[in-house]
Amino acid sequence: MKIKCNKEDIKKGFHIVECNASGSNIRPILQNVKITAKNNTLELSTTDLEVSISYVVDSVEVIEPGVVVCPEVKVASIVKEWSEDCIEITEENRICSITGKGSYFKILCMDPEEFPAIPQFTNENYIEIDKANLTEMVRKTAFILSGEKAKHGSNGVFLDVNKNRAKMVANDGRRLAEIKRKIDNPNGLRNSCIIPIKGILQVLRMLSDHDEIIKIRIEERRVFVRTEKSTLCSQLIEGQYPEYEEVIPTNLDKRITLDKRTFFSAVRRGSVMTTEEYKLLRFKILENLLELRCTSPDVGEAKVEMPIEYSGEGLEIGLNPDYILDFLKVVDTDKVGLELKDHSTAGVFKAGNDYTYVVMPMSLEGS
Amino acid sequence: MSKIKVLPQTVVTKIAAGEVIERPASVLKELIENSIDADATRIEVQLEDGGKKLIKVSDNGIGMDRDDVELAFVSHATSKLWSDDDLFSINTLGFRGEALPSVGAVSQARIISRPRGTLIGSEIQIEGGNLHKIKEKGAPEGTQVEARNLFYNTPVRRKFLKSTHTEMAHISETVTRFALAYPKIHFSTVNNGKNVLSLPPTKDLKERITTIFGDEMGKVLITINSKEPNVSIYGYVLPPTYNRPNTKMQFVFLNGRYIRDNIISHAINAAYLNLLMSKRYPIVFLSLQVDNKEVDVNVHPTKIEVRFKNAGLIHDQVYSALHTALTGTEFHSSLKATSLPEHTNIGTSSHEKKESVMKSMSDFFSRSLENKTPYHKDEHKQTYFPPSKTEHLFKRESAFTSYLQIHNSYIVEETTDGLNIIDQHALHEIVLYHEIWEQIKSSKLLKQNLLIPELIELTPRDYVTIMSLKNELDTLGLEIEEFGKSTIAIRAHPQILRNLDCRELIQGLLEEIDSDEIKSDTDSILRKIVKIMACKGAVKSGQRLSSQEIQSLLEKKKDDTITSFCPHGRPTTLEFKISELEKQFKRK
Numbered sequence: 001m002k003i004k005c006n007k008e009d010i011k012k013g014f015h016i017v018e019c020n021a022s023g024s025n026i027r028p029i030l031q032n033v034k035i036t037a038k039n040n041t042l043e044l045s046t047t048d049l050e051v052s053i054s055y056v057v058d059s060v061e062v063i064e065p066g067v068v069v070c071p072e073v074k075v076a077s078i079v080k081e082w083s084e085d086c087i088e089i090t091e092e093n094r095i096c097s098i099t100g101k102g103s104y105f106k107i108l109c110m111d112p113e114e115f116p117a118i119p120q121f122t123n124e125n126y127i128e129i130d131k132a133n134l135t136e137m138v139r140k141t142a143f144i145l146s147g148e149k150a151k152h153g154s155n156g157v158f159l160d161v162n163k164n165r166a167k168m169v170a171n172d173g174r175r176l177a178e179i180k181r182k183i184d185n186p187n188g189l190r191n192s193c194i195i196p197i198k199g200i201l202q203v204l205r206m207l208s209d210h211d212e213i214i215k216i217r218i219e220e221r222r223v224f225v226r227t228e229k230s231t232l233c234s235q236l237i238e239g240q241y242p243e244y245e246e247v248i249p250t251n252l253d254k255r256i257t258l259d260k261r262t263f264f265s266a267v268r269r270g271s272v273m274t275t276e277e278y279k280l281l282r283f284k285i286l287e288n289l290l291e292l293r294c295t296s297p298d299v300g301e302a303k304v305e306m307p308i309e310y311s312g313e314g315l316e317i318g319l320n321p322d323y324i325l326d327f328l329k330v331v332d333t334d335k336v337g338l339e340l341k342d343h344s345t346a347g348v349f350k351a352g353n354d355y356t357y358v359v360m361p362m363s364l365e366g367s
Numbered sequence: 368m369s370k371i372k373v374l375p376q377t378v379v380t381k382i383a384a385g386e387v388i389e390r391p392a393s394v395l396k397e398l399i400e401n402s403i404d405a406d407a408t409r410i411e412v413q414l415e416d417g418g419k420k421l422i423k424v425s426d427n428g429i430g431m432d433r434d435d436v437e438l439a440f441v442s443h444a445t446s447k448l449w450s451d452d453d454l455f456s457i458n459t460l461g462f463r464g465e466a467l468p469s470v471g472a473v474s475q476a477r478i479i480s481r482p483r484g485t486l487i488g489s490e491i492q493i494e495g496g497n498l499h500k501i502k503e504k505g506a507p508e509g510t511q512v513e514a515r516n517l518f519y520n521t522p523v524r525r526k527f528l529k530s531t532h533t534e535m536a537h538i539s540e541t542v543t544r545f546a547l548a549y550p551k552i553h554f555s556t557v558n559n560g561k562n563v564l565s566l567p568p569t570k571d572l573k574e575r576i577t578t579i580f581g582d583e584m585g586k587v588l589i590t591i592n593s594k595e596p597n598v599s600i601y602g603y604v605l606p607p608t609y610n611r612p613n614t615k616m617q618f619v620f621l622n623g624r625y626i627r628d629n630i631i632s633h634a635i636n637a638a639y640l641n642l643l644m645s646k647r648y649p650i651v652f653l654s655l656q657v658d659n660k661e662v663d664v665n666v667h668p669t670k671i672e673v674r675f676k677n678a679g680l681i682h683d684q685v686y687s688a689l690h691t692a693l694t695g696t697e698f699h700s701s702l703k704a705t706s707l708p709e710h711t712n713i714g715t716s717s718h719e720k721k722e723s724v725m726k727s728m729s730d731f732f733s734r735s736l737e738n739k740t741p742y743h744k745d746e747h748k749q750t751y752f753p754p755s756k757t758e759h760l761f762k763r764e765s766a767f768t769s770y771l772q773i774h775n776s777y778i779v780e781e782t783t784d785g786l787n788i789i790d791q792h793a794l795h796e797i798v799l800y801h802e803i804w805e806q807i808k809s810s811k812l813l814k815q816n817l818l819i820p821e822l823i824e825l826t827p828r829d830y831v832t833i834m835s836l837k838n839e840l841d842t843l844g845l846e847i848e849e850f851g852k853s854t855i856a857i858r859a860h861p862q863i864l865r866n867l868d869c870r871e872l873i874q875g876l877l878e879e880i881d882s883d884e885i886k887s888d889t890d891s892i893l894r895k896i897v898k899i900m901a902c903k904g905a906v907k908s909g910q911r912l913s914s915q916e917i918q919s920l921l922e923k924k925k926d927d928t929i930t931s932f933c934p935h936g937r938p939t940t941l942e943f944k945i946s947e948l949e950k951q952f953k954r955k
Contacts, residue, residue, distance in 0.1 A: 247819055363813075
């Protein structure tokens with residue numbers, strides 16, 4: 001193999017396929033990148049068998065086509081630090097050489113045959129979605145699963161495609177986020193899948209690219225997310241996603257609208273006194289007043305008031321403030337709606353169009 | 368002709384012998400018992416081929432005169448029991464008059480005895496139950512009994528004898544038991560002319576333990592002493608760091624007799640609960656003096672089992688004696704068991720016997736560990752005040768924060784005088800355990816309700832077990848509910864156990880809790896569940912921790928309520944002193 005290409009193009013490629021398999025010490029081959037040169041393009045691929053990503057660098061001068069498999073981290077660092085505009089990569093007898101004016105690098109390569117096959121995107125039966133929409137959907141749901149190590153509920157994000165609407169849902173058993181957005185679905189596909197958190201977070205990284213329209217193709221065992229230059233393929237979590245719609249309460253009679261900034265600050269201040277062992281913030285809704293209280297046995301207590309518009313029946317409910325803050329961090333509207341029924345029914349937050357966040361309350365044993 | 372016949376006497380004695388005599392060690396046990404009953408102060412055991420060929424016990428006891436020797440091999444002939452009333456107040460080790468005849472029935476046996484203060488002794492021989500004529504014989508004062516070719520006339524049983532090595536193991540076990548029960552008696556054991564176990568008289572049990580098991584064990588013995596009317600308990604136990612995979616190192620003596628008793632074993636293990644890993648057992652040497660009227664020893668042919676009139680009282684007394692002794696002692700794990708750090712035991716109160724288990728538990732956890740925190744060490748050496756929480760907050764900034772996670776399982780922490788190696792799972796486990804228990808006690812247990820209940824399918828048997836624990840689990844913040852056939856739904860879990868895998872917890876409960884245990888008292892079952900919860904909810908070994916997580920874990924370790932053992936009794940921290948390092952590197 002022998003190629004010449006623009007440094008910036010290949011650098012961007014390495015940024016996207018980077019580290020997909022880092023930390024995987026089970027199979028050393030997975031720490032390698034596969035570089036395929038053909039037809040004036042260069043394809044970079046990495047995989048950890050669960051999620052694989054490829055990126056195609058175009059307008060490459062392919063002098064001699066070929067395939068190289070070499071340590072991703074090494075090549076990436078060389079490319080990142082490359083000071084010249086043009087970069088030349090050649091491979092001969094399993095030695096990959098990267099040469100410039102005043103420097104050269106020789107890297108020992110692996111046998112390309114040992115590199116796992118990367119699933120190929122089939123250009124049919126896909127849906128199309130705006131990059132902005134997809135980013136928003138992922139950002140507003142995946143946060144539920146990214147922090148915790150728990151295995152409550154399903155450790156994946158549910159994607160449901162129906163006509164020209166797509167839904168994305170995540171839950172960890174205690175809270176749930178659901179977002180609906182418009183899609184382009186010329187074939188009228190009806191499909192759904194559970195994407196593991198690892199795969200969905202990679203999607204977020206991949207979307208930093210410039211493309212505007214994203215193609216998604218759901219297969220039986222895997223899902224493809226494809227931009228113009230990059231393709232991600234993630235295995236799916238098998239099984240049925242719970243009938244989550246049933247647990248979103250509907251007959252909620254106490255409705256308030258909150259100013260996001262004020263509410264965020266109130267919750268943050270109110271939760272100062274909580275500890276890891278005692279994460280409880282009591283929300284008390286009174287006439288035109290929301291009162292947040294926390295009495296932490298080991299630390300102290302806090303009370304924060306904020307004005308609201310409300311004239312109905314009073315109510316007190318205990319919630320984990322972290323769950324509220326997590327939600328408010330991804331909200332980009334100024335107003336947030338909160339609907340409640342009683343102290344044991346889940347609270348439903350609404351922000352903007354078609355974004356619902358459900359939080360199950362906590363109860364204090366003995367009170 | 369009738370089919371039922373009265374068995375001939377020789378067969379009867381053989382059958383009876385079968386109950387008492389299984390192997391050379393059982394012969395030896397009977398003979399040593401006789402010697403002890405005869406007030407011997409020196410007992411010599413001579414063996415050939417681990418007793419298979421010869422067992423000979425010589426003592427310097429009171430001896431027997433000619434008439435007694437003649438009766439010695441006669442069934443149910445004994446000098447120890449006179450009437451049936453005596454059966455219920457037995458003061459001697461033997462009493463049935465079965466031992467010698469049994470030995471005589473299955474071997475070629477001989478007794479030579481000369482009573483103290485007389486000039487001439489007598490000798491009698493028996494072979495497979497056939498008594499020879501009594502003869503006069505010159506002999507030292509005391510009695511010598513020998514049994515040759517054990518089971519020579521019952522070839523089937525002889526075949527069952529194990530290798531000399533195995534039989535010797537049983538024999539030294541037997542001798543060890545007697546040696547511990549009678550520290551003042553000189554025991555010596557010789558096999559094939561080779562000295563096996565020589566135990567000169569010692570002044571007390573402690574010295575004898577040291578002679579048999581070594582100085583290291585002798586140094587760390589914890590004294591047990593408890594006196595109640597009718598029952599007094601005396602002996603030694605070892606810190607939980609010394610433990611065994613079986614109960615063989617639990618020596619319990621009742622009025623000088625080695626016994627195995629489930630009630631006492633249970634009390635011992637209960638006292639070590641939370642100090643030991645499961646399937647590990649403590650080492651104890653306990654001698655119980657119980658009024659003869661309170662106990663029936665005539666339950667089992669080899670008298671290894673006894674029956675107490677009031678088993679509950681005995682259980683409680685053993686438990687509380689051990690518990691008090693153990694809670695009064697602080698344990699440290701050190702990389703080198705031989706150089707245990709000095710104890711600075713401050714602020715532990717003695718425990719009343721009848722204190723509720725709950726109270727003693729919480730006290731157990733609040734035992735000070737302040738000498739583990741270098742920062743506090745100098746300041747509070749003289750007077751110890753538990754630092755208040757707020758004080759603690761400020762101190763964190765300045766405390767040592769040099770640490771490293773190795774193999775994703777252990778945290779190495781620098782201390783002022785060395786380093787600690789911490790088992791992350793064990794430490795987190797005990798932290799959680801304590802926190803959950805605190806919350807339960809102060810009824811401040813936070814429960815996170817689940818939006819989507821977690822369904823767990825069980826086998827019908829497991830389902831019943833779990834459902835019968837429903838109330839206990841409820842108290843602990845784990846709400847479960849029936850969900851159709853053999854399926855349970857988890858509706859809420861304790862907030863503190865965010866990372867808990869409910870499925871794993873339920874499996875853990877099923878593995879560790881037997882259905883019979885459910886009937887036992889709520890308190891112990893609660894503790895057990897909390898233990899399992901803490902175990903399943905804690906960070907695992909092999910789990911990478913962020914530096915924040917490590918810091919918060921280490922801060923909790925400094926909390927004065929944390930013990931150095933996880934609820935299973937594994938040590939959480941190994942201390943390694945810089946001075947030891949220096950020694951190893953030959954700097955000092």
